[in-house]
Amino acid sequence: MNDQIFKIILTNTYTLAQLKKRVRVLKDYLISQLFNESRPSLNEKDLAYLRSLEPSFYQQFNKDNLYPIFADLEKRISQFIPLYLYLPFETDDQVTSQIGLFIQKTYGKLILFDVKYDPALIAGCSISWQGIYRDYSLRKKIEDRKQEILSILKGFLK
Amino acid sequence: MKLTDQSEIGYVYQSQDFLIRLNGLPTVQINDLVENESGGIGWVNTLMEDYVEVLMLNEGQIIPGQLFKKLPYKLGVSAGKFLLGRAINPLGVPIDGRGLLTKTKDVTVVNLEQTAPGIESRQFITKQFETGITIIDSLLPLGKGQRELVLGDAHSGKTSFLVDLIVNQRGKNTVCIYASIGKPIASVRDLIDVLKANQALSYTVVIAASSTEPAPLIFLTPKTALALAEYFQKQGLDVLVILDDLGIHAKVHREISLLGGRAPGRESYPGDIFYQHARLMERAGNFRSEFGGASITAIPVMELNLTDFASFIPTNLMAMTDGHLLFRSNLYNLGQRPAIDLSQSVTRVGRQTQDRISNLISLRIRQILSQAEELQTISRFSAELPPQTQLVLKQKKMIDEILKQASLTFIPKHIQSILLGLVFTSFIKEKDEEYFTKEKSSLIKMISNSPQMQGIVQAQMTSDNQFIQHLEQAIPSIINQPGGNNP
Numbered sequence: 067m068n069d070q071i072f073k074i075i076l077t078n079t080y081t082l083a084q085l086k087k088r089v090r091v092l093k094d095y096l097i098s099q100l101f102n103e104s105r106p107s108l109n110e111k112d113l114a115y116l117r118s119l120e121p122s123f124y125q126q127f128n129k130d131n132l133y134p135i136f137a138d139l140e141k142r143i144s145q146f147i148p149l150y151l152y153l154p155f156e157t158d159d160q161v162t163s164q165i166g167l168f169i170q171k172t173y174g175k176l177i178l179f180d181v182k183y184d185p186a187l188i189a190g191c192s193i194s195w196q197g198i199y200r201d202y203s204l205r206k207k208i209e210d211r212k213q214e215i216l217s218i219l220k221g222f223l224k
Numbered sequence: 225m226k227l228t229d230q231s232e233i234g235y236v237y238q239s240q241d242f243l244i245r246l247n248g249l250p251t252v253q254i255n256d257l258v259e260n261e262s263g264g265i266g267w268v269n270t271l272m273e274d275y276v277e278v279l280m281l282n283e284g285q286i287i288p289g290q291l292f293k294k295l296p297y298k299l300g301v302s303a304g305k306f307l308l309g310r311a312i313n314p315l316g317v318p319i320d321g322r323g324l325l326t327k328t329k330d331v332t333v334v335n336l337e338q339t340a341p342g343i344e345s346r347q348f349i350t351k352q353f354e355t356g357i358t359i360i361d362s363l364l365p366l367g368k369g370q371r372e373l374v375l376g377d378a379h380s381g382k383t384s385f386l387v388d389l390i391v392n393q394r395g396k397n398t399v400c401i402y403a404s405i406g407k408p409i410a411s412v413r414d415l416i417d418v419l420k421a422n423q424a425l426s427y428t429v430v431i432a433a434s435s436t437e438p439a440p441l442i443f444l445t446p447k448t449a450l451a452l453a454e455y456f457q458k459q460g461l462d463v464l465v466i467l468d469d470l471g472i473h474a475k476v477h478r479e480i481s482l483l484g485g486r487a488p489g490r491e492s493y494p495g496d497i498f499y500q501h502a503r504l505m506e507r508a509g510n511f512r513s514e515f516g517g518a519s520i521t522a523i524p525v526m527e528l529n530l531t532d533f534a535s536f537i538p539t540n541l542m543a544m545t546d547g548h549l550l551f552r553s554n555l556y557n558l559g560q561r562p563a564i565d566l567s568q569s570v571t572r573v574g575r576q577t578q579d580r581i582s583n584l585i586s587l588r589i590r591q592i593l594s595q596a597e598e599l600q601t602i603s604r605f606s607a608e609l610p611p612q613t614q615l616v617l618k619q620k621k622m623i624d625e626i627l628k629q630a631s632l633t634f635i636p637k638h639i640q641s642i643l644l645g646l647v648f649t650s651f652i653k654e655k656d657e658e659y660f661t662k663e664k665s666s667l668i669k670m671i672s673n674s675p676q677m678q679g680i681v682q683a684q685m686t687s688d689n690q691f692i693q694h695l696e697q698a699i700p701s702i703i704n705q706p707g708g709n710n711p
Contacts, residue, residue: 150235197248199231199293 067126068138074123075139080166082148082178088115089143093136100129111159149179150194154187154203232294234258234276239286242438243483245275246292252276255299255337258292260284265315266292267299267440270484277484279440281315300333301448302326303455308399311416311430314444319432320416334455336447340506345515352577353464353521356392356634357385359564359627362586362644364549365574368462369510369519372571373541375526375533376551376563382525384631385551385562386466387415389523391424392634393464399456400424401465403449404432406442406472422632435472442476450507450520458516465508468525470501474537491536502544547571561628566593582641584688589623589644596620618656619647625660635668638681642671642695645688649696667702676701 075092079085094106095116108116127135151165162181169177184192187203194200208215234246244266249258256268264284270277280286301316304326311320314336318325349367366372376382390400404412412432419425431449433442446467453463467473474497481494489495501524508522524545526538531552533539542548547570556563575583595616603609603617626643629635635643643664646652660667671677676698685691 194233194248194291197232197234197250199233201231 068135071123071126071135072139072142074119076176078118078163080162080169080179082143082146082180084162085143085146085178087112089136089139091115092119093132096124096127096132099124100127100132146178147196149177150182151179152182152184152187152192152194152203154183154185154189154191156183157181234292234294236286236288236290236292237275239288241483242280242440243480244278244280244286246278247275249276249292249294252294253298255335257295257297257299259295260286260290260292265295267444269440269480279443279480280438281441281444283438297333298335299337299444300335301451302331303334303452304331306331307429307452308427309425309429311412311432312448313437314431314433314441314448316448320430332455334451336444336451338451338454338507340503341509341511341515345511346509347512348576349510349519349573350577351510351519352574352579352637354392354396354637355389356636357388357562358629358635358640358643359562359566360549361637362582362640363566363589363627364547364564364569364571365578365582365586366521366571367510367546367573367577368521369508370547370571370573371505371508371522371524371545372574373524373526373538373545373548374551375528375538375541375548377528377531377553380551380553380556381561381563381631382527382551383411383415383468386468386523386525387418387422387424388562388631388633389464389466390419390428391422391632393427394422394424396462398427398462398464399453400428401449401453401456401463402428402430403445403465403467404430404434405445405467405469406433406435406437406476407468409434409436439476439479443473443480446470446473446504450504450522453520453522454507457511457518457520460516460518462518463520464523465520466523466525467504469527470524470541471526471537474501493536497537498540498544501540505544546573559628560624561630566590567597581685581688581691582637585641585644585691588648588688592616592619592623592647615652618652621657622647622652622655622660625657625664628661639668639671641691642677642680643668645692645695646699648692649699651699670702674698674701 075088076085079088091108091112095108097103098105149169157165165179169179186205188205188208190203192199192201192203192206232249232251234248234252236244237247238245246258252258252268252271254268254271258266258268258278262284264286265281266278267281268276269279278292301314302325306326310318310322310325312325313319316325349369351368352361353366353368353370355361355366360366374382374385386402390402393400402415404415409432412430412434416425416430419428429452431445431452433445449465449467453465456463474493477497477500478493482488482492486494505522505524508520510519511517524541526541528538529535533550550565550568551563552565553563555565578586596619599613599616603613609617623644626647680691680694680698683694685694
């Protein structure tokens with residue numbers, strides 16, 4: 067049952083931060099529903115996510131299994147190795163979804179990523195996956211051809 | 225930090241003081257180095273199934289999620305003759321404010337962590353390590369390649385003895401390496417000044433990590449010292465390595481291990497503390513010509529707590545060295561310099577390197593000292609002592625005076641033998657111990673100037689009796705010199 071729940075949560079979830087947030091929101095919401103506790107204050111984005119889930123999904127939870135299910139989900143999340151994506155700009159949800167869909171389409175499997183903002187890259191991106199870092203940024207290209215660029219600039223100064 | 229096309233990286237997921245744990249770094253090995261973007265250098269110390277334990281070698285803020293890149297080189301230090309006369313930290317960074325170590329880019333880098341050379345590379349210790357200190361060269365001789373522990377109370381003159389060891393190596397083609405492990409920076413500065421004032425810095429390398437440095441850096445100090453010692457030894461130079469002090473080193477290792485969650489053992493030291501020290505000690509020795517042909521003489525130092533040398537670390541160190549010199553503060557306060565307790569000190573290798581006459585004279589001296597020890601107790605109850613007992617007690621007093629030696633003085637080995645030999649001649653009837661107290665330096669000068677005494681030194685003698693006979697005949701040559709008759 068947990069596999070099915072996890073699969074539903076992962077639908078349209080692309081980043082590790084997004085996954086953690088969604089699980090936390092869902093947990094808070096279910097606690098408030100099942101134990102008549104005060105309802106957590108949720109923003110529009112969170113409410114939209116909760117509304118997107120089918121009623122049959124919520125019916126799988128009860129007072130007895132709620133905590134064990136979420137303990138299992140949290141354990142699964144902690145074992146996820148994300149793909150770190152360094153970008154020179156801050157992304158919005160739309161860009162995140164586009165990147166996520168591209169990654170899933172390219173690799174054909176579920177890979178969660180984490181976006182890290184690094185303006186020093188100038189343009190392009192760099193990625194890190196399972197401890198290996200690859201740089202495809204403009205900064206790297208400039209560094210590789212630093213001497214060449216400097217000599218051209220010196221030519222202009224003359 | 226400069227990341228290349230493809231770099232190996234890890235992210236901090238836990239940090240505690242100087243110890244951090246990283247995710248990632250798939251092919252990292254022990255002793256690799258990692259660096260973060262603010263220049264913080266970490267040393268990979270432990271590999272676990274799902275994380276890597278790193279010890280930070282410099283200060284800096286560590287935050288979870290911070291990126292560390294694996295560096296292309298292992299823990300090492302640049303080695304070369306350019307290090308002579310310089311003070312560096314355990315990573316080879318100069319700390320004496322005299323700028324770059326070398327301008328040449330092509331330098332040898334030696335790895336700090338190296339396995340000690342095996343038995344096939346070693347040879348019997350046959351040459352004496354001359355210190356110019358009578359009590360050592362005559363009664364507790366050291367061999368080139370020996371490991372001799374120096375242990376003693378605080379304020380018992382250990383440091384001045386160590387300085388003497390270095391200063392007296394002048395002109396002997398020996399490289400001295402002094403590793404100051406977790407000592408106050410002021411004491412390191414003082415030591416450098418003393419060495420400089422005595423022209424001893426030109427053949428010495430000082431490696432220091434002061435008490436304010438991060439614990440992992442202090443921990444690496446003796447490793448750097450021995451890595452450099454091995455470098456110079458392979459160049460065919462005899463090396464003297466002083467590790468001051470391994471008690472602090474053990475405490476630092478305990479701190480690192482406890483922080484890393486290792487199980488504490490006796491006195492809370494980790495289980496591998498013996499291994500850590502023994503691994504260092506066995507890097508010293510006398511090596512065959514195919515392996516450089518020179519020697520590494522190691523002098524580890526340990527300060528004792530209330531003269532308790534039966535505790536864990538001192539007994540460990542005694543077990544892994546070829547003897548020990550025990551310094552006592554009460555002897556120091558009585559004016560004995562160096563304040564070595566002869567009866568409790570041991571040398572296991574040095575005697576085989578001594579020449580025959582020195583060895584026989586040393587044996588006689590030790591016999592006299594042990595006899596006098598027994599007779600001294602009896603003499604307290606008797607007003608009139610037999611002449612033989614009186615002679616032994618007088619000889620003991622004279623020996624004590626001969627063995628006293630001021631700091632920063634050098635007495636050549638042949639003069640030491642003659643001085644100690646005089647105790648068994650008629651010289652003792654004419655002079656008393658006060659003569660030695662007041663006139664020792666002029667006596668040494670007279671011996672050096674006497675052609676007859678020089679003849680004794682050059683003559684090939686086979687027994688101590690023959691040596692003493694010749695000495696007896698040469699006494700007038702000293703006494704007849706100006707000032708000789710009238711001390």
